[in-house]
Amino acid sequence: MITLEHVTKVYDNVRVLDDINIQFKKGTVNVIIGPSGSGKSTLLRTINYLAEPEKGQVFIHDELVDASPKRLRKARKAVGMVFQDFHLFSHKNVLENCMLAQINVLNRAKDEAKKVALKHLKAVHMESFVTRRVDTLSGGQKQRVAIARALSMNPEVLLLDEPTSALDPETVGEVLEAIRTIAKKGMTLILATHEMAFARAIADRTIFMDAGKVVEDRNGATIFETPHHERTCAFLSRFTKTA
Ligand SMILES: Nc1ncnc2c1ncn2[C@@H]1O[C@H](COP(=O)(O)OP(=O)(O)OP(=O)(O)O)[C@@H](O)[C@H]1O
Numbered sequence: 210m211i212t213l214e215h216v217t218k219v220y221d222n223v224r225v226l227d228d229i230n231i232q233f234k235k236g237t238v239n240v241i242i243g244p245s246g247s248g249k250s251t252l253l254r255t256i257n258y259l260a261e262p263e264k265g266q267v268f269i270h271d272e273l274v275d276a277s278p279k280r281l282r283k284a285r286k287a288v289g290m291v292f293q294d295f296h297l298f299s300h301k302n303v304l305e306n307c308m309l310a311q312i313n314v315l316n317r318a319k320d321e322a323k324k325v326a327l328k329h330l331k332a333v334h335m336e337s338f339v340t341r342r343v344d345t346l347s348g349g350q351k352q353r354v355a356i357a358r359a360l361s362m363n364p365e366v367l368l369l370d371e372p373t374s375a376l377d378p379e380t381v382g383e384v385l386e387a388i389r390t391i392a393k394k395g396m397t398l399i400l401a402t403h404e405m406a407f408a409r410a411i412a413d414r415t416i417f418m419d420a421g422k423v424v425e426d427r428n429g430a431t432i433f434e435t436p437h438h439e440r441t442c443a444f445l446s447r448f449t450k451t452a
């Protein structure tokens with residue numbers, strides 16, 4: 210459902226994405242791993258046009274994504290995003306955070322927006338926090354709200370950019386559990402993560418990136434068992450040593 214063709218992104222004369230060709234299928238969990246600076250976040254950001262590629266094209270359901278307001282709106286509606294640092298309104302409460310964009314962007318009635326928000330908050334076990342201001346929540350709770358908010362917009366695909374890397378180890382588990390629940394429901398996920406054990410457990414497909422290129426793109430979690438490429442081996446062994 211999402212296709213990237215020859216996508217190239219340049220920052221300061223460096224190709225941080227270098228001729229990326231990739232397709233993501235509906236209902237699959239796609240995990241992107243790779244060293245810091247390899248281009249994982251930039252890849253996710255090109256999908257909803259938060260980063261505009263210098264070359265190449267992104268398609269969602271065979272429709273080109275570009276800067277035209279109509280197409281951009283459509284793309285952003287189809288693609289939800291969860292960031293490492295939550296991007297919530299910290300002075301608003303949990304329910305308001307999950308309702309605002311539904312009302313303002315999707316023009317949903319307040320009652321409907323509330324119903325949808327509560328459904329997704331329940332799924333991530335945050336229903337008892339609805340009236341709490343976001344700035345009083347723990348990191349793991351905030352990230353679960355961010356996930357519920359993204360899902361409340363009924364996206365077709367959810368991009369998650371290191372959703373656990375700002376969290377302390379104790380709260381990582383609750384966010385991973387929430388992601389696992391979404392995956393089980395058949396949501397299309399594209400997840401950039403440094404959580405290798407989780408990646409291995411959840412991936413329908415694993416993509417290893419290095420220096421702006423896709424080095425290895427494999428079904429399931431086989432990349433962890435039998436990495437083919439020297440650079441993948443080096444990355445994974447480094448991880449094993451520091452884990
Ligand atoms: N807005 C920007 N302006 C200039 N350079 C950028 C910008 N965004 C990213 N870069 C550079 O692009 C490269 C890829 O960055 P990116 O954030 O995609 O890496 P990453 O794989 O997500 O890394 P990490 O694992 O640390 O999150 C890095 O060298 C980074 O410094």
Ligand SMILES: [Mg+2]
Nearest residue numbers: 249250251371
């Ligand atoms: Mg990143």
